Structures are given as structure tokens and as C-alpha cells.
Amino acid sequence: MLKTHQPFIPQIRFRSNQSYLFKKVSIAHYTTSYGSRTDSQSNVFNTNLKQVCEIYDPEEYAYADGIIVSLVDFVRFPTLSNEKESYRRKHQSQLWLINIEESPRNSYRTAQINNVTELDDWFNLTATLKPESDFHIQYRGYRIKPEIVNLIQNKLNLKFNHTINSTFLPPSNSFINVPSIYLNTLTSVLNKELNDRQDAHSQACPYTCNQPLSTDLIQSLQPYLPPIISRVLNRNIVYIAWFVSNCDSHSGREQYVYKLRSQPGIHIDIYGKCKSLFHSHIIPTECPKGTSNCMEKTLSNYRFYLSFENSKCDTYITEKYWYQGLNGKAVPIVLGAKIEQYQRIAIPNSYIHVDNYQTIEQLAKELHRLNKNDSEYRKYLQWTQLYDVSEHYGPTARYDYHSTLCFLGHYQRLHAMKENNEQRQYLLKRIRDIFNIGKMHLPNFNWETATTKLIRISEFYNPKVNCWDNDFPSFLRRMINFLLIWWKLF
Structure with a gap:
């Protein structure tokens, strides 16, 4: 990612004192x-x-x-x-x-x-x-679906506590004898802001957000959940999609994709700017530009999706997982942050992490196993029955x-x-x-x-401390990548 605009340095300008009842x-x-x-x-x-x-x-x-x-x-x-x-x-x-x-x-x-x-x-x-x-x-967060909460309460006879209990607010005239315009104005503003934010939070997360259901509870819900329908194109060929526009990443994902694509029965189609530059295999279907839900329609033709980050850094989990990965059509295969960090942040059982496999051959073998076993494959899509995903459910939404x-x-x-x-x-x-x-x-x-x-930002957010990938490739390295990797992905 390079700057595409002129750098901006504000030139300090004198500001005259404004006449306010109090300073905002x-x-x-x-x-x-x-x-x-x-x-x-x-x-x-x-x-x-x-x-x-x-x-x-x-x-x-x-x-x-x-x-x-x-x-x-x-x-x-x-x-x-x-x-x-x-x-x-x-x-x-x-x-x-x-x-x-x-x-x-x-x-x-x-x-x-x-x-x-x-x-x-x-x-x-x-x-x-x-x-x-x-x-x-x-980028997003998740919450338990309201209908799942109803099932838990009505079918399993378990109680769910609401996230927020209303905070007591004294009557607006409680401080009527205080002469301070500042304090009285701030009281009115904060009371309204607190009420509005409580209402917004209770609507978005009426019970909880970013807290998964227990394994035992999910097992108890199984008789009441509708079946998951997944499309199978070919039992012997694993169809994988990859949307990518940065062709020179720190994470080495290009090399990983090349090796994975070289495994027997693994078919990876590449979309995005890198596809337009280097092409891919013949793509079965491709929705026209501007089509609504384009990605969902495209990924309905695949069993898996590569949610590969451009860097391997602590908690670096982006839209590649939260938007493209959690499309509900294809199971995301993730590369970037460590397994422990995905377990801490992501929806359980919604992804396959490459670090769970010692070799690419082992990952390919597992993908073939899932491709031939619908009940095992659908375990990675069951989250779609249990949780909603939205930017409104994030931790600081x-x-x-x-x-x-x-x-x-x-x-x-x-x-x-x-x-x-x-x-x-x-x-x-x-x-x-x-x-x-x-x-x-x-x-x-x-x-x-x-x-x-x-x-000390150098201790809190430092590539030498928080990342374990390579530095950005030099011009010569990028040329070698193009010649040795991308032409093979042609």
C-alpha cells in the first residue's frame, strides 16, 4: 500500500477567542x-x-x-x-x-x-x-441470533440474562439550584448520550456480543436446527477461490498458494488485480461488475476461500476474514495472525487455520477429506445458524x-x-x-x-516485535516473485 495523495502538514493558524457561555x-x-x-x-x-x-x-x-x-x-x-x-x-x-x-x-x-x-x-x-x-x-463482530436465544429459553428451558440493566438517572431538576451553566448543560447532554447509547447497545447486543455458545449447548440445540445445504461441484476436486490485489506481500502467501495449487485435485481460481495481471485458470462463472452480492454469488461456486493476510502479525485479522471469509458460502482458510489469536477473536469453528497443519500436503489432504464428507464440512458452516455478523457488534462499535x-x-x-x-x-x-x-x-x-x-509505540506496535514475516520485498525480490511464482500461477 503506497500513498496516492499529496502529504499534508497543517500550517499553524492563529485562532481568536470565541465568546461562549463555556468552552467546549x-x-x-x-x-x-x-x-x-x-x-x-x-x-x-x-x-x-x-x-x-x-x-x-x-x-x-x-x-x-x-x-x-x-x-x-x-x-x-x-x-x-x-x-x-x-x-x-x-x-x-x-x-x-x-x-x-x-x-x-x-x-x-x-x-x-x-x-x-x-x-x-x-x-x-x-x-x-x-x-x-x-x-x-x-471490522465486525458477532452475536447469538435472537431465534437461537428463543430456542435456548423455550426448548432447553435455560435463561439468558440481558446485557444491560437500565442505569438510574435522577430527575432533570435534581440540580436545579446549581448556578453553573456548564454543569447543567453537561448533565443534560450526558444523560441523553447515556440513554441513547444504552438503547443502541441493547438493540445490537441484547444478550451478548462476541461471546460464543458452549460446545455442550450447541450439541443440545442440534435437534432444533434446520439442515445446512452446501453445494458440491466435484468430490475429487477441491474448488478454492482467492480474491487478491496486493501481489507482493510480506506473508509469503503467493508461494503458499502456488504450493497448495500444485497438490493433486486442488483447483484455485484467482480474482482481483493480481488475476487481471497474471490471469488464472478458466473461471466457471463471474458476476458482472456492480452486481449486488457479487462475492456471495461468486463464492457459491466454491467450497473454500483463501483469507490470506498480506502480513503475519499479532491480531492482524482484517476484512479478508470478517467480510469475504464469513460469506456463509465457502469455508475460509486463514493465514496471518496466530491460531491463538483467531481463537480469541474469531467465531469458533468458522475457519481452517493453515498453522494447524505441519505441511501443505497435510492441509490438502484435510481439504479432500472435507470435500468428500458433508457432515464434517458443514461443521465449519454451522456458525451461520447460530450467529449474526455485523459491524454493529464489534467491541468498540x-x-x-x-x-x-x-x-x-x-x-x-x-x-x-x-x-x-x-x-x-x-x-x-x-x-x-x-x-x-x-x-x-x-x-x-x-x-x-x-x-x-x-x-512507547515502538514497544506496543512494532514489526520487529509483533510480526514474524519477512520485510517488504525489494524491487529485485518482487521481480523474482513475478518470474518464479506468478507465472506459475498463470
């Missing part, structure tokens, strides 16, 4: 995000939050309370005219959040950062694919960077207030309640002191 918490984007600019004209806050939060232009970042950096568009940190002074030391109160949506290997290559330690001791919060981040970026930085900014202001009245304590708890809805822990934010620590 302000957020600014120091970088663009994949070339897209976010500024004061962007509609990022809902009507309710606009009463207490606002977006500044990137050029006004020095005046903002919270700063968002997208690493893919990052060029350099801000400096001061006096080179002996440190911008970060001068602006210690600012909360800086780093957003990294790619693997460590690809992220730093795209940003052209050779020394990861350059990012150390600057950021307060992280948003990455690692569950240990403040924001765990996960009800949180966004802007509102989170705004809430934390107000939390710090409230914490710093000298008055220790009931309303202040109430508001501090309300903000904590909002983050408790989805069990969002924010490991880098200390709720007791309302402070954060500066993060």
Missing part, C-alpha cells in the same frame, strides 16, 4: 485520513454533542484539546519556532490519539517511517487492530474517536475542579458509565487521576 472540548485532525480532510465544516458530532464538543480545522491543532493522527498520512510531528523548546512539553494537556488500521509492517512502510522509536512518548491513546488498544479496531476525546476532555476538566459538589461527582460517574456500556477499558487512561501516560 475541541478536537482537531493533525493529519488527513487516507487523503480525506476533517475540519470545522465536517459533521462528526450529533446535535446533542455539539453543545459541548466541537471540531477545529487542522491548522488550529495547537488550540485543540484532543488531536487525532492517522499514521498512514503522517509526515512529521509539529515543532516550535524556538527549536530548543519541545511542542509536546509545551502542550502536555493535549490528548493525542494515533489511529493505525494496517499491520505494523505495512503501516510504517506506507508512512515511510524507518525508526519506530520516532513515535515514542508522544501519544496518549491508541486505535489499532490489537485488543490491548484503547480502541480495538475490529458504539464509540468513535471524536466523542471519546470529547468525553475524556470533560472528565479531566471536572476532575480538576476545586468544588466537590454532588453534581460534579454525578457527571464524573456518568462519563464512566458511558464507557462501561461496551466494557471499553481505555487501558492508557487512569480514571482515578484523570491522566494518561505517554506511550
Whole structure:
């Protein structure tokens, strides 16, 4: 992945003091995000939050309370005219959040950062694919289907507890004698925000999200589940599809595909940009561009799908699994993150991990076994009977960077207030309640002191620590890949 847009470095601009009843918490984007600019004209806050939060232009970042950096568009940190002074030391109160949506290997290559330690001791919060981040970026999540919950309750006579019990909110006039416009406005905003987020979470995850059913419970449900219908093209030929557009990956997936494709009875068709460049075998059917549900229709012609990531890095599980892999038509074969990490994040029994097999020959043998044994094959599709998959079920689905930085900014202001009245304590708890809805822990934010620590990114998100694949191929290596691998995949 290379930058296809001009690098953006905001030139600091003076911001005049505005006349407000109280100062809102302000957020600014120091970088663009994949070339897209976010500024004061962007509609990022809902009507309710606009009463207490606002977006500044990137050029006004020095005046903002919270700063968002997208690493893919990052060029350099801000400096001061006096080179002996440190911008970060001068602006210690600012909360800086780093957003990294790619693997460590690809992220730093795209940003052209050779020394990861350059990012150390600057950021307060992280948003990455690692569950240990403040924001765990996960393309989708899963929940138990409502009809399955009904079966468990009505057929198995087991009880399911609801995810959320309503939080007690005092009447709106509880603090009517408090003269502070700031506290009263914040009370109204937080109460509405808490209610709205609780409602959204209880609708998306009425019982639980990203928590699988036990093996015993699934076994007890078997008599009540409808049969799974799967298409068999040929018992002796294993049909596999692969959608791929990055032909020079760190993970070595091209070599793996070539070796797998060389096994007797294994037929792999390649779609995407790499297919258009290097072609593939004759494809049985291909839906026209723009056709709705194109991938689902295409994959209905295959028994398996290659969900091969471009990097082998910790918890690097992307849309290749969550979107293409969980299509419900073909069983995904995954390569990328370790088995233990798939077991921690992915839907159980929804994938085949290549690391479970010591050799490619063993994997091919297992694929042939599943191709000839429908009952065994369908075990990998049973999740479609049990779970729904959606971006609304992800671990941080009800949180966004802007509102989170705004809430934390107000939390710090409230914490710093000298008055220790009931309303202040109430508001501090309300903000904590909002983050408790989805069990969002924010490991880098200390709720007791309302402070954060500066993060050593080189220890948290480093390809030398978090990845076990090869560095990006050189130009010569890429040419060799083309000659020795892709022409064989022709």
C-alpha cells in the first residue's frame, strides 16, 4: 500500500477567542485520513454533542484539546519556532490519539517511517487492530441470533440474562439550584448520550456480543436446527477461490498458494488485480461488475476461500476474514495472525487455520477429506445458524474517536475542579458509565487521576516485535516473485 495523495502538514493558524457561555472540548485532525480532510465544516458530532464538543480545522491543532493522527498520512510531528523548546512539553494537556488500521509492517512502510522509536512518548491513546488498544479496531463482530436465544429459553428451558440493566438517572431538576451553566448543560447532554447509547447497545447486543455458545449447548440445540445445504461441484476436486490485489506481500502467501495449487485435485481460481495481471485458470462463472452480492454469488461456486493476510502479525485479522471469509458460502482458510489469536477473536469453528497443519500436503489432504464428507464440512458452516455478523457488534462499535476525546476532555476538566459538589461527582460517574456500556477499558487512561501516560509505540506496535514475516520485498525480490511464482500461477 503506497500513498496516492499529496502529504499534508497543517500550517499553524492563529485562532481568536470565541465568546461562549463555556468552552467546549475541541478536537482537531493533525493529519488527513487516507487523503480525506476533517475540519470545522465536517459533521462528526450529533446535535446533542455539539453543545459541548466541537471540531477545529487542522491548522488550529495547537488550540485543540484532543488531536487525532492517522499514521498512514503522517509526515512529521509539529515543532516550535524556538527549536530548543519541545511542542509536546509545551502542550502536555493535549490528548493525542494515533489511529493505525494496517499491520505494523505495512503501516510504517506506507508512512515511510524507518525508526519506530520516532513515535515514542508522544501519544496518549491508541486505535489499532490489537485488543490491548484503547480502541480495538475490529471490522465486525458477532452475536447469538435472537431465534437461537428463543430456542435456548423455550426448548432447553435455560435463561439468558440481558446485557444491560437500565442505569438510574435522577430527575432533570435534581440540580436545579446549581448556578453553573456548564454543569447543567453537561448533565443534560450526558444523560441523553447515556440513554441513547444504552438503547443502541441493547438493540445490537441484547444478550451478548462476541461471546460464543458452549460446545455442550450447541450439541443440545442440534435437534432444533434446520439442515445446512452446501453445494458440491466435484468430490475429487477441491474448488478454492482467492480474491487478491496486493501481489507482493510480506506473508509469503503467493508461494503458499502456488504450493497448495500444485497438490493433486486442488483447483484455485484467482480474482482481483493480481488475476487481471497474471490471469488464472478458466473461471466457471463471474458476476458482472456492480452486481449486488457479487462475492456471495461468486463464492457459491466454491467450497473454500483463501483469507490470506498480506502480513503475519499479532491480531492482524482484517476484512479478508470478517467480510469475504464469513460469506456463509465457502469455508475460509486463514493465514496471518496466530491460531491463538483467531481463537480469541474469531467465531469458533468458522475457519481452517493453515498453522494447524505441519505441511501443505497435510492441509490438502484435510481439504479432500472435507470435500468428500458433508457432515464434517458443514461443521465449519454451522456458525451461520447460530450467529449474526455485523459491524454493529464489534467491541468498540458504539464509540468513535471524536466523542471519546470529547468525553475524556470533560472528565479531566471536572476532575480538576476545586468544588466537590454532588453534581460534579454525578457527571464524573456518568462519563464512566458511558464507557462501561461496551466494557471499553481505555487501558492508557487512569480514571482515578484523570491522566494518561505517554506511550512507547515502538514497544506496543512494532514489526520487529509483533510480526514474524519477512520485510517488504525489494524491487529485485518482487521481480523474482513475478518470474518464479506468478507465472506459475498463470
